[in-house]
Amino acid sequence: MSDSREAVLGRIRRALLRPGPGHGRAHGGPNRVQSPPDRKGATGLFDQFQEQSARVGGEPRICTDVEEVLECLQDLVADAGYRRVAVSNHEICRRHGVAQRLSELLPEVSVWREEGDAEIRGSRTQNSRQLAQADLSITGADFLIAESGTVLIASSGASRQISLLPTAHLALATPDQVYPDLAAVFQQLGTTLEEGRLPAALTMITGPSRTADIEKVLIKGAHGPVRQLTWLIGGAG
Amino acid sequence: MNRTPSQFKILASENVADPRLRRTFQSATGHALGQRARSVQLVPEWEDLRERAHRIKEEAVEHLDVYLEKLEASVIRRGGRVFWARDAGEASSYVVDLCRRLQASTVVKSKSMAAEEIGLTDALEAAGVEPVETDLGEFIIQLAGETPSHIIAPALHMTRQQIGKLFQEKFGIPYTDIPAELCAFARQRLRRQFLSARLGISGVNFAAADTGTIVIVENEGNARLCTSLPRVHLAIMGLEKVIPRFSDLPLFLRLLARSSTGQRQPSYVSMISGPRREGEWDGPEEFHLVLLDNGRSDILSDPRVRRSLYCIRCGACLNTCPVYQRVGGHSYGSVYSGPIGSVLTPLFQGLEVAGDLPYVSSLCGSCSNICPVKIDLHHQLLWLREKLVSSRATPWPERLAMSLFAAGMKDPSLYRMGSALLRLLLKVSGKSNRPFAVPGWSPTRDFPALAETSFKQWWEANRQQGEGP
Ligand code: SF4
Numbered sequence: 132m133s134d135s136r137e138a139v140l141g142r143i144r145r146a147l148l149r150p151g152p153g154h155g156r157a158h159g160g161p162n163r164v165q166s167p168p169d170r171k172g173a174t175g176l177f178d179q180f181q182e183q184s185a186r187v188g189g190e191p192r193i194c195t196d197v198e199e200v201l202e203c204l205q206d207l208v209a210d211a212g213y214r215r216v217a218v219s220n221h222e223i224c225r226r227h228g229v230a231q232r233l234s235e236l237l238p239e240v241s242v243w244r245e246e247g248d249a250e251i252r253g254s255r256t257q258n259s260r261q262l263a264q265a266d267l268s269i270t271g272a273d274f275l276i277a278e279s280g281t282v283l284i285a286s287s288g289a290s291r292q293i294s295l296l297p298t299a300h301l302a303l304a305t306p307d308q309v310y311p312d313l314a315a316v317f318q319q320l321g322t323t324l325e326e327g328r329l330p331a332a333l334t335m336i337t338g339p340s341r342t343a344d345i346e347k348v349l350i351k352g353a354h355g356p357v358r359q360l361t362w363l364i365g366g367a368g
Numbered sequence: 369m370n371r372t373p374s375q376f377k378i379l380a381s382e383n384v385a386d387p388r389l390r391r392t393f394q395s396a397t398g399h400a401l402g403q404r405a406r407s408v409q410l411v412p413e414w415e416d417l418r419e420r421a422h423r424i425k426e427e428a429v430e431h432l433d434v435y436l437e438k439l440e441a442s443v444i445r446r447g448g449r450v451f452w453a454r455d456a457g458e459a460s461s462y463v464v465d466l467c468r469r470l471q472a473s474t475v476v477k478s479k480s481m482a483a484e485e486i487g488l489t490d491a492l493e494a495a496g497v498e499p500v501e502t503d504l505g506e507f508i509i510q511l512a513g514e515t516p517s518h519i520i521a522p523a524l525h526m527t528r529q530q531i532g533k534l535f536q537e538k539f540g541i542p543y544t545d546i547p548a549e550l551c552a553f554a555r556q557r558l559r560r561q562f563l564s565a566r567l568g569i570s571g572v573n574f575a576a577a578d579t580g581t582i583v584i585v586e587n588e589g590n591a592r593l594c595t596s597l598p599r600v601h602l603a604i605m606g607l608e609k610v611i612p613r614f615s616d617l618p619l620f621l622r623l624l625a626r627s628s629t630g631q632r633q634p635s636y637v638s639m640i641s642g643p644r645r646e647g648e649w650d651g652p653e654e655f656h657l658v659l660l661d662n663g664r665s666d667i668l669s670d671p672r673v674r675r676s677l678y679c680i681r682c683g684a685c686l687n688t689c690p691v692y693q694r695v696g697g698h699s700y701g702s703v704y705s706g707p708i709g710s711v712l713t714p715l716f717q718g719l720e721v722a723g724d725l726p727y728v729s730s731l732c733g734s735c736s737n738i739c740p741v742k743i744d745l746h747h748q749l750l751w752l753r754e755k756l757v758s759s760r761a762t763p764w765p766e767r768l769a770m771s772l773f774a775a776g777m778k779d780p781s782l783y784r785m786g787s788a789l790l791r792l793l794l795k796v797s798g799k800s801n802r803p804f805a806v807p808g809w810s811p812t813r814d815f816p817a818l819a820e821t822s823f824k825q826w827w828e829a830n831r832q833q834g835e836g837p
Contacts, residue, residue: 259597333638
């Protein structure tokens with residue numbers, strides 16, 4: 132195994148005319164991430180997010196508070212005829228007791244939470260199978276990117292598959308999570324990086340899953356959700 | 369179907385003779401170009417971004433050993449494993465051994481040009497493991513026993529009716545040619561595979577050396593499934609996919625999405641750093657990264673073609689290439705097609721096999737202009753031609769013609785004599801459109817009509833009359 136490692140590295144060094152290891156020194160510090168000065172407030176940014184998300188088939192909206200979120204949820208579930216809803220353990224969902232409130236409001240719908248002992252493989256497999264049956268999943272978001280209408284979720288906050296397996300995915304966000312562009316998000320992530328706390332998976336989600344592999348016809352819901360909703364809680368305070 | 373790069377002329381003429389294929393490629397590439405142009409227009413600093421990306425790639429490639437070692441260390445620090453593969457055989461056996469250890473009878477796979485390049489699916493099949501392609505386009509061509517015809521849209525060459533028939537035959541489902549229904553069927557069928565497979569294989573778009581993060585870009589969600597559900601995730605990448613820093617990613621992501629499909633961001637970007645961490649509900653228990661050389665270090669050793677390693681596989685140079693637009697991806701007879709394929713294939717497989725490809729270009733330079741990392745593709749094609757000419761004997765008529773041409777171009781009086789002679793010859797022969805019979809060339813080409821007088825004569829006559837432009 133280390134044979135091939137030395138062989139490949141040796142070939143590279145010979146190709147670059149290096150006398151041996153340690154002679155190539157990488158130059159330059161971290162790449163300066165430029166991002167235009169942000170003159171928009173949270174309102175302007177979320178407006179832009181809404182516009183971009185809608186352009187790619189996402190369904191963004193603003194709710195003044197959690198009560199409005201719950202009202203909208205009831206409408207959504209009723210209109211689409213959803214029977215099974217999965218709620219993630221994301222901080223935003225826990226803070227507002229979304230799972231609890233939802234099962235009280237909609238007793239006929241089975242509301243199910245991603246919780247228990249994640250260290251047991253059996254329960255993880257069980258979790259996947261259940262998620263694959265869900266019509267709707269609710270998670271929190273970790274960042275919103277206005278420029279592209281993107282939701283960014285870290286695996287430390289919600290599982291990777293809860294935003295992927297169900298037919299529809301709803302991300303709940305707060306106004307302080309909206310950033311102008313990816314570069315600005317990365318600047319924020321910079322501190323996390325220095326502390327070595329980068330989560331195992333960061334996922335950027337922009338609109339629903341899609342494909343154009345058959346005669347370039349656009350189809351939503353290739354392998355992931357057919358609908359992607361992003362609701363901002365607390366207006367644009 | 370087994371296609372090789374040496375068959376370019378045959379394959380291309382088959383494609384050109386098929387009006388449907390011709391239309392498909394022209395309209396698909398035209399559409400993609402339009403989308404790209406619209407989204408690039410919205411970025412006034414586009415040229416600046418290209419320049420920066422070029423410099424970062426240059427930094428990475430010129431210090432490839434340093435950054436790869438750094439990447440390796442970062443991946444290991446995050447609990448992952450790294451395997452260096454000299455060639456296709458080594459990479460494939462590593463994957464096969466892993467399947468044996470996991471007792472995996474099927475593996476789910478998302479799109480990877482590197483896996484395609486080393487023929488990974490064939491190696492798995494030979495070892496009794498069923499590789500399941502999960503990208504819709506790849507799923508279709510795997511069923512059909514075909515190869516991709518475009519980097520971004522592998523099944524571009526097939527019609528919905530062909531796909532409908534294929535599904536009917538292979539799965540015994542009622543015939544439909546409605547794309548949404550075909551897609552829904554594939555989704556349902558593949559879901560079961562995702563939920564049971566022990567190993568998921570993915571490609572890599574970028575790998576950040578400082579954090580050990582691999583980035584996968586897609587629209588369907590199958591790569592997310594491949595990297596989240598199975599117990600083990602193996603990612604395979606060409607050596608050149610490494611970039612120095614995590615913080616370089618926003619730049620590259622911006623360039624890639626806009627160049628390939630004109631999107632601001634694709635539906636999904638996964639940034640994966642090592643296996644699942646404690647407390648997480650999913651993610652693989654093991655993460656393996658295969659670093660594939662397979663000829664890349666040879667490319668690196670020639671500074672003139674080294675820049676072809678900057679490629680981020682966006683597909684823009686294919687779409688903009690007047691040759692690709694007409695002949696389609698299969699004509700190139702290899703995994704990589706279009707201008708970048710014409711550079712890489714001869715470098716990977718040898719000029720003896722793929723010597724035609726550097727000539728499959730009008731050298732218009734459109735590819736170099738569109739490339740988001742500013743690879744001077746048409747210069748690289750020229751250098752390959754030079755290599756070819758100096759390495760193999762050129763037929764004597766061509767050598768004679770070229771040396772006459774060179775002499776004429778260098779000496780004004782010889783040039784004048786030559787062009788007068790040509791005019792005379794054409795008049796006398798009476799065949800102004802096909803004056804010379806050159807096999808392989810003249811039957812399909814008309815000689816351009818010559819003006820009565822040469823430009824120089826015309827200029828002198830008119831300038832004297834004071835009627836010049
Ligand atoms: S050579 Fe440039 S334009 Fe062509 S696929 Fe690679 S990055 Fe894109």
